[in-house]
Amino acid sequence: MTDGSRDLYSRFLLIWFGQFISIIGTGLTIFSLGIYVYQQTNTASSYVFILICAFLPPLLLKPYGGILADRYDRRLMMIIGDLGATLGLIFIFYMMLDGNIELWHIYLGIAASSVFTAFQEPAYKALITDLLPEAQYAKASGLMQLASSAQYLISPFLAGILLTVIDIEFIFLIDVTTLVIASSIVILIKRTLGKVTIQRPKQNLMADFREGFQEFSRNKGVVSLVITTMFVLFFVGLLQSLFIPMLLNLTTIKAVGISQSICATGILLGSLSIGLFGSKNKHVTTLSFSLLVSGIFFAGLGLSMNMIFVTLAGFMFFATLPFINTSIEVLIRRNIDNRKQGRVWSIISMVTYLGSIMAFAVAGFLADKIFNPLLVLNGPLAETVGLIIGVGEGRGIALMFIISGSMISVVALMIRQNQKIGQLEDTAGQIG
Structure with missing residues (x-):
């Protein structure tokens, strides 16, 4: 690594650290609010x-955020995103202090904060390509996955402790502080690094969007990979939305936080492995195998009511995620023109987020109205499936996890047969 590359990597690490602590703050807010809302309503839908x-x-606005990330300084877009996200948190904090907090206040505040991630996330992803040479993409991606894991590794455990000594509204002030620190680091890097020497065309927003969509759609392998990812994220979205409600029916809030933190240790170990050693060149093979294994452990989450078994299955599932995410990111990053990556990443995020959004839209209904009633005492499946996975509140969610994990393993086998995705390995590095 040359001195110039080492200096740029050091600057990347500073930016990464700022995002790392801001993600911890976000995790504190999401976990605390999730527990608060579920306790108030006792329904998966409200959670x-x-x-x-x-x-x-972000799903609706990220295409525009990506366009702006290609037209303007990506560091400036990150600053706007981080500082803007504090507004919704301050609103929730004020309403709680006022004593008149209602559910819609919480939903509004979270939505307002998330609007600004539409500007921050595409700029952050594209900035990596600005700062680092291709040889460091995998390491940077691994560290980014490590930072993302903090929301599940550190935040639940920390939130459980903090909520015993402070009121929930002060969690929001901690989140605001972390966002300010993250933006301050980017401001510092922006002043010391100067302008990034990448030429970006000046044209209207719709023309930029069309150009980004054309860059995305011209590579059929990238399109196929993104659609496959969207399908997988539908099932992961069911896990993301229903894991805590399932656990709350098995144990206490404190134990839920500990279990989720232990599960996320898997992401930590996987991300550290990639961050320190990089990943092998056969990213399609790594992706397929990792998805197959992740599906098996995903299904394992629903097989038992024993918290040790569930936590171990969760740990193994989360350990596969960094290898999946890194393989996908490297394959896409190396096949997309850097000058258009802000726009393309925003489109990719929009498409893949559809899987999660569809899962969130139906998860509460499926859990509360269809699957949970099947496995309550004397339910239609209590004497069949219930003999294997147990009966009671939340066991319908467990059945959903078994089905979802099985489907992810099927997708993994299909990737091995997809020639368009396989060609991404062969054409990688040929895009300027």
Whole structure:
């Protein structure tokens, strides 16, 4: 690594650290609010609606955020995104202090904050390609996955402790502080690094969007990979939205936080492995195998009511995610023109987020109205499936996890047979 590359990598690490602590703050807010809302309503639907508010605005706005990330300084877009996200948190904090907080206040505040991630996330992803040479993409991606894991590794455990000594509204102030720190680091890097020497065309927003969509759609392998990812994220979205409600029917809030943190340790170990050693060149093979294994452990989450078994299955499932995400990111990053990556990443995020949004839209209904009633005491499946996975509140969610994990393993086998995805390995590195 040359001195110039080492200096750029050091700057990337500073930016990464800022995002790392801001993700911890976001995790504190999401976990605390999720527990608060579920306790108030005792329905999966109300809990899932928090996730809808967090994911739907970025889905709708990210194409424009990506365009702006290609037209303007990507570091400036990150600053705007981080500082803007504090507004919704401050609103929730004020309403709780006022003593008149209602559910719609929480949903509105989360939605307002998430709007600004539409500007921050595409710029953050594209900035990596600005700062680093191709040889460091996999390491950077691994570290980014490590930062993402903090929301599940550190935040639940920390939130469980903090909620015993402070009121929930002060969790939002911690989140605001972390966002300010993250934006301050980017401001510092922006001042010391100067302008990034990448030429970007000046044209209207719709022309930029069309150009980004054309860049995305011209590579059939990328399109096929993104659609496959969307399909997988539908099932992962069911896990994301229903895992905590299932656990709350098995144990205490404190134990839920500990279990989720232990599960996320798997992401930590996988991300550290990639961050320190990189990943092998056969990313399609790594993706297929990792998806196959992840599906098996996903299904394992629903097989038992024993918290040790569930936590171990969750740990193994999360350990596969960094290898899946890194393989997908590297295959896409190496096949897309850097000058258009902000726009393309925003389109890719929009498409893949559809899987999660569809899961969030139906998860509460499927759990509360269809699957959970099947496995209550004397339910239609209590004497068949219930003999294997147990009966009671939340066991319908467990059945959903078994089905979802099985489907992910099927997708993994299909990737091995997809020639368009396989060609991404052969053409990687040929895009300027």
